[in-house]
Amino acid sequence: MMTDDELDLVFGALADPTRRAILGKLAQGDASVNELTGMFAMSQPAVSRHLKVLERAGLVSRSQQGTMRLSHLEADALREATDWLADYRAYWEASYARLDALLAEIDPPSDPS
Numbered sequence: 001m002m003t004d005d006e007l008d009l010v011f012g013a014l015a016d017p018t019r020r021a022i023l024g025k026l027a028q029g030d031a032s033v034n035e036l037t038g039m040f041a042m043s044q045p046a047v048s049r050h051l052k053v054l055e056r057a058g059l060v061s062r063s064q065q066g067t068m069r070l071s072h073l074e075a076d077a078l079r080e081a082t083d084w085l086a087d088y089r090a091y092w093e094a095s096y097a098r099l100d101a102l103l104a105e106i107d108p109p110s111d112p113s
Helices: 004-014 017-027 033-037 044-056 075-106
Strands: 060-065 068-073
Touching: 004 017, 004 044, 004 075, 017 033, 017 044, 017 060, 017 068, 033 044, 033 068, 044 060
Parallel strands: none
Antiparallel strands: 060 068
């Protein structure tokens, strides 16, 4: 189970569209910083800073392969954040069910016969 601080890091990392795009690319497979830089109109150091945020949040790990440093998606952190959100989904689904029941009481369907 993630701590509140860990969830803050994950949701903070996901708040940026560039970082979400990086995660989307990494979902297709590992990539080097150069490959990721080619996706954006920004410098390699800027992409590296985004990767550090993702790494600090536990969403990305980095490894050395020959002369390249590859970034890898770590899906466990996303799963845990999704699990946390699922509790709120259940809340809203129950709220909508109660609203549907109330609306049916207020305005019952008319009998077509």
